[in-house]
Amino acid sequence: MANQIDGLKDALVGLDMYKVLDKVKAGLDAGVAPMDMVKDLQAGMVEIGDRFARGEYFLSELIMSGEIMKKAMALLEPKLAGVDQEYKGNIVIGTVQGDIHDLGKNIVAMLLKGAGYNVIDLGVDVPAEKFIDAVKENQAPLLAMSVLLTGCQDPMRDIIKAVRDAGLDVKVLIGGNYVDEKVKEYCGADYFGTTADDGVKVAKQVFGA
Amino acid sequence: MSDKKILYQERLNRFITAMDVGKPDRVPIRLTLSEFLAKYAGYTLQEIYYQMDKNIECSNKFIQDFDVDTVPGPPSLWMGGIHDATGAKYLKFAGRELEKDKQFQFLESDYMKAEDYDDFIANPTKWILTTLLPRIHTEFKDPYRAHLSLIKGAAGMVMNQGMLAEAGKRWAEEYGIFPPFSGMSKAPFDTLGDVLRGLHGIMMDMHLCPDKLLAALDVLVDHNIYYGMATAAGDTTLPLFMPLHRGSYPFLNPEQWDKFYWPTLKKVIEGLWKHGKRTLFYAEGDWTPYLEKIAELPDKSIVFHVDMTDMKKAKEILGGRFCLSGNVPNTLLTYGTPEEVSDYCKKLIDEVACDGGFIMDAGGVVQWDAKVENVRAMIETTLEYGVY
Amino acid sequence: MATEDSKRIPPGVCLPWEEKVKDIGEIRGDEDIIKSEWEKLEAFAYVYIWWWVQR
Ligand code: B12
Numbered sequence: 001m002a003n004q005i006d007g008l009k010d011a012l013v014g015l016d017m018y019k020v021l022d023k024v025k026a027g028l029d030a031g032v033a034p035m036d037m038v039k040d041l042q043a044g045m046v047e048i049g050d051r052f053a054r055g056e057y058f059l060s061e062l063i064m065s066g067e068i069m070k071k072a073m074a075l076l077e078p079k080l081a082g083v084d085q086e087y088k089g090n091i092v093i094g095t096v097q098g099d100i101h102d103l104g105k106n107i108v109a110m111l112l113k114g115a116g117y118n119v120i121d122l123g124v125d126v127p128a129e130k131f132i133d134a135v136k137e138n139q140a141p142l143l144a145m146s147v148l149l150t151g152c153q154d155p156m157r158d159i160i161k162a163v164r165d166a167g168l169d170v171k172v173l174i175g176g177n178y179v180d181e182k183v184k185e186y187c188g189a190d191y192f193g194t195t196a197d198d199g200v201k202v203a204k205q206v207f208g209a
Numbered sequence: 210m211s212d213k214k215i216l217y218q219e220r221l222n223r224f225i226t227a228m229d230v231g232k233p234d235r236v237p238i239r240l241t242l243s244e245f246l247a248k249y250a251g252y253t254l255q256e257i258y259y260q261m262d263k264n265i266e267c268s269n270k271f272i273q274d275f276d277v278d279t280v281p282g283p284p285s286l287w288m289g290g291i292h293d294a295t296g297a298k299y300l301k302f303a304g305r306e307l308e309k310d311k312q313f314q315f316l317e318s319d320y321m322k323a324e325d326y327d328d329f330i331a332n333p334t335k336w337i338l339t340t341l342l343p344r345i346h347t348e349f350k351d352p353y354r355a356h357l358s359l360i361k362g363a364a365g366m367v368m369n370q371g372m373l374a375e376a377g378k379r380w381a382e383e384y385g386i387f388p389p390f391s392g393m394s395k396a397p398f399d400t401l402g403d404v405l406r407g408l409h410g411i412m413m414d415m416h417l418c419p420d421k422l423l424a425a426l427d428v429l430v431d432h433n434i435y436y437g438m439a440t441a442a443g444d445t446t447l448p449l450f451m452p453l454h455r456g457s458y459p460f461l462n463p464e465q466w467d468k469f470y471w472p473t474l475k476k477v478i479e480g481l482w483k484h485g486k487r488t489l490f491y492a493e494g495d496w497t498p499y500l501e502k503i504a505e506l507p508d509k510s511i512v513f514h515v516d517m518t519d520m521k522k523a524k525e526i527l528g529g530r531f532c533l534s535g536n537v538p539n540t541l542l543t544y545g546t547p548e549e550v551s552d553y554c555k556k557l558i559d560e561v562a563c564d565g566g567f568i569m570d571a572g573g574v575v576q577w578d579a580k581v582e583n584v585r586a587m588i589e590t591t592l593e594y595g596v597y
Numbered sequence: 598m599a600t601e602d603s604k605r606i607p608p609g610v611c612l613p614w615e616e617k618v619k620d621i622g623e624i625r626g627d628e629d630i631i632k633s634e635w636e637k638l639e640a641f642a643y644v645y646i647w648w649w650v651q652r
Pocket of ligand 1: 098105147
């Protein structure tokens with residue numbers, strides 16, 4: 001039965017949308033466990049992330065694969081009800097208050113999901129309370145924040161301070177184009193990242209998986 | 210000649226000489242300041258987004274206090290009133306749905322659908338007016354309000370432009386200074402990718418409907434040249450502002466860049482150059498991998514602005530044929546000390562500006578986070594150390 | 598494609614003079630005067646319309 005979905009991962013890595021969707025449909029028709037297909041697709045996303053890290057893939061490939069993934073998951077999700085997904089852990093992510101640049105954050109979230117984490121995406125323009133509530137509610141060990149505008153780095157520092165003041169046991173990762181060691185120090189974050197795959201690297205450290 | 214006229218000529222010569230890749234008396238200073246100016250002049254963001262007089266006043270205040278070669282700002286291009294008159298669904302403004310000192314927000318989406326390509330290609334002007342504008346604005350819900358919104362929008366535009374033209378005269382006469390550019394236009398790929406199809410839309414189009422995308426890009430070439438010349442009111446002394454977005458690394462893979470981004474952008478720049486109009490190639494982000502391609506442009510036809518591009522490589526590949534500008538890191542202006550900023554500027558002057566053809570500026574647009582003393586350090590260092 | 602291209606309305610124009618002039622019918626004075634004023638407003642309308650997408 002597994003041969004229905006042979007090549008599913010490669011089709012995703014090759015960005016062949018029609019092939020991916022055909023295979024998923026064929027798999028479902030033939031009674032392949034939806035979770036197996038999700039795992040194949042996730043393996044594909046990991047491969048795509050690696051290719052991006054090696055400079056073989058660009059944002060266009062990441063975005064295209066994200067769109068294909070979305071379409072495939074739309075077919076699979078209804079069949080996944082009741083099946084417990086196994087996650088490596090919970091990660092809360094969002095773009096900080098005042099900033100609405102979300103393309104980078106979305107890609108980071110997508111790769112984290114692909115790598116098997118449960119990602120709670122709070123969207124853009126996210127205030128401190130919302131981050132704090134989400135971390136509490138999900139007992140997330142990792143909080144990832146994206147900031148593109150240098151003008152929003154100071155508010156991000158306040159958010160991180162509020163998170164610490166709330167006494168949460170959470171590591172904070174920040175990222176964005178103008179983020180560096182200096183910004184990390186200034187804002188009091190634990191880690192910083194400047195490319196999408198940095199997110200996965202840090203998550204591996206934090207979760208040990 | 211009045212003192213101000215002499216000052217104006219001096220600054221203009223300095224600026225033009227640098228753009229022509231020559232050595233003026235010293236390195237010219239152009240600062241791309243946005244919300245920074247509002248904070249400096251003591252206005253809220255709501256005031257500058259909505260009130261053109263205060264928006265302009267921000268620039269006045271800065272040029273009274275600092276010796277720079279071109280007028281920075283005005284900080285806001287947004288004209289909130291016009292967007293209320295039309296009911297823009299895609300913008301959130303300070304003082305409306307946001308607190309009065311918050312950065313405006315643009316909600317990106319695929320406002321143009323893949324199905325719209327044919328109509329767009331056939332007659333883009335008509336498509337924008339009859340399909341896009343009603344789709345993205347709330348005031349088009351009945352003919353009365355729709356007509357009103359068009360009257361008010363156009364009138365608002367004329368009024369604001371009139372105020373800017375007045376300000377331009379005052380800047381020249383009272384302060385002996387001019388804006389850093391005249392007119393604006395875009396790369397065809399950005400016209401489609403920014404406001405129309407959105408990033409996701411256009412990325413999908415490259416895979417799913419490349420021919421339509423290419424046809425639409427082709428149609429845009431003449432429009433973008435015309436738009437640039439029209440918004441410059443024919444001026445060819447100052448460069449045209451062209452903020453470049455989706456062509457930076459690592460948005461597109463090299464084949465996509467060569468196929469979708471570059472050919473039509475090149476045509477627009479060359480077309481403008483045929484009119485004698487130089488382009489300020491405001492390369493946001495990192496453009497290092499594309500420098501060789503950019504070097505194909507006619508000598509002096511652009512000023513290449515460096516944000517995160519590798520300055521050394523830019524100098525190596527483009528230097529001597531094109532003026533370079535920028536590269537003082539925005540984070541340095543925020544977190545650095547005046548000494549660090551000064552050192553960075555000196556390094557730029559020694560290593561890049563040494564042969565001429567360089568204009569001092571920050572890498573990206575300067576927001577309210579930059580420290581005034583760091584901006585001052587940038588200016589003072591250039592005034593003193595930048596003398597040839 | 599070529600015929601389609603040649604039909605295409607050039608930039609700066611929303612409603613071409615050639616179409617408008619048909620509506621006017623006979624012009625008893627100087628057509629150029631009427632045409633040039635028409636075209637000025639055309640150019641303004643054009644820039645206004647495109648302003649919404651060129652930013
Ligand atoms: C696209 C864009 C926009 C779009 C955003 C659309 C959207 N939905 O996101 C629009 C047009 C709406 C926009 C608006 C504005 N923008 Co803008 N924008 C850009 C641009 C061109 C690209 C950003 C981008 O999406 N890059 C692609 C993504 C994938 O890359 P990325 O965001 O850097 O993310 C990568 C890494 O940084 C990292 N990363 C990002 N987040 C995270 C998080 C974690 C946890 C990790 C590990 C990693 C990580 O991984 C990502 C993938 O590799 C940049 C210039 C540039 N090239 O960087 C300017 C830029 C960011 N914008 C800028 C400005 C000023 C603005 C505006 C204020 C308008 C203006 N005056 O020009 C408004 C602000 C609106 C607001 N309130 O936020 C300035 C900021 C300057 C500064 N001092 O900070 C920039 C730098 C342009 C410039 N050079 O001046 N913008």
